Amino acid sequence: DAMVIQNPRYQVTQFGKPVTLSCSQTLNxxxxxxxxxxxxxxxxxxxxxxxxxxxxxADTPDNFQSRRPNTSFCFLDIRSPGLGDAAMYxxxxxxxxxxxxxxxxxxxxRLLVL
Amino acid sequence: xxDVEQSLFLSVREGDSSVINCTYTDSSSTYLYWxxxxxxxxxxxxTYIFSNMDMKQDQRLTVLLNKKDKHLSLRIADTQTGDSAIxxxxxxxxxxxxxxxIFGQGTELSVKx
Numbered sequence: 001d002a003m004v005i006q007n008p009r010y011q012v013t014q015f016g017k018p019v020t021l022s023c024s025q026t027l028n029x030x031x032x033x034x035x036x037x038x039x040x041x042x043x044x045x046x047x048x049x050x051x052x053x054x055x056x057x058a059d060t061p062d063n064f065q066s067r068r069p070n071t072s073f074c075f076l077d078i079r080s081p082g083l084g085d086a087a088m089y090x091x092x093x094x095x096x097x098x099x100x101x102x103x104x105x106x107x108x109x110r111l112l113v114l
Numbered sequence: 115x116x117d118v119e120q121s122l123f124l125s126v127r128e129g130d131s132s133v134i135n136c137t138y139t140d141s142s143s144t145y146l147y148w149x150x151x152x153x154x155x156x157x158x159x160x161t162y163i164f165s166n167m168d169m170k171q172d173q174r175l176t177v178l179l180n181k182k183d184k185h186l187s188l189r190i191a192d193t194q195t196g197d198s199a200i201x202x203x204x205x206x207x208x209x210x211x212x213x214x215x216i217f218g219q220g221t222e223l224s225v226k227x
Binding site for chain 1: 118143144145149154155156157158159162164202206207213214215216217218219220
């Protein structure tokens with residue numbers, strides 16, 4: 001089945017130790033998104049790629065970076081994780097930009113920072 | 115700024131109807147979505163409605179949109195224990211930086227047998 005895959009499902013890192021979360025998709029969608037969802041809160045968009053074009057949200061901390069080496073893969077890099085970065089990180093894809101373009105979500109990676 | 119609000123909890127009995135409410139602030143919202151999130155899982159799209167529609171029905175789900183009041187609701191008929199989850203309302207609009215989804219905090223639906 002075509003889908004959005006996130007690995008790992010759970011990630012434990014140490015305070016200040018760089019960590020990378022990965023997302024892959026078999027939908028061949030142009031757009032890939034990363035959301036941060038803290039406990040009992042709404043998912044919040046960090047950034048998205050439209051093809052190779054990177055679009056950062058204004059309030060996304062510099063500590064968060066992303067790479068998209070090809071259509072299928074997108075990575076979220078947290079350069080120096082703090083305790084406040086512990087959250088569920090959701091990857092999503094859509095065929096194109098626009099409200100009519102459904103976003104398909106992966107299962108998420110839960111990040112724990114010790 | 116843009117905001118989407120939902121009540122946090124709803125408890126119903128199995129077989130009853132559930133109604134989950136949502137309000138949004140931005141009149142430029144073009145599409146409104148309902149997503150379901152089960153424990154430890156990602157978001158599953160349930161349904162969506164375009165802003166020029168008043169109602170959309172999809173099997174047990176009915177979405178009502180009152181654009182004047184910026185109020186959206188999701189009705190689940192014959193609610194089952196498997197419907198227990200967190201339900202997120204999301205508004206798609208064109209904000210300062212471009213189009214994006216803004217999510218509410220989610221409503222935790224508890225279905226009691």
